[in-house]
Amino acid sequence: MIISTKLTAERLEEIKNHPTSYDENSPKLTKAQIARLRPAHEAYWNVTPVKKTISIKIDADILAALQSGGKGYQTKINSILRKAITTGDY
Template identity: 45%
Template sequence: MKNTNEKLAEEIRAFKNTDFSDNPELTAAQLAQLKPSHRRPQNMVNMDNYKPIKKGVYVRIDADVLEWLKGSGEGYQTRLNSILRQAMAENV
């Protein structure tokens, strides 16, 4: 059985031998259109590799807004973050 280092070394060797000739280089115009990953829309299919840095903050929110967020069950802070992220993405 291979240990973790041996598996990693095999993956690196396999990657180094990968033929990327069918992938064209991006033009300057295409590169200019790229956006930082934190601005990706929430509905993207593969967000598994994206882990934003979380920071604790104290925010004062109107009571009715807080009740509305909590009314959908657990995860109101995550929902609030999603709403703010969507607003951020729309204002880019």
């Protein structure tokens, strides 16, 4: 059987639905345990992110709420997205 290495929508769904098995050598971690994980060589992970300009559509009420805080709402959006990615809350 040949497995494609392309990440198609079908392949991503297959990966998402693949069962995970846990045992004493690889126990299931809590969100708190995952939050405490750090890279073995953290210096390699302290890289200044490259900013990219994109165009996205955001619900008007969400954008208004973020803009109501004044200048820096785009930085706030970035912080919210970064937190969601790093904690897995998306």
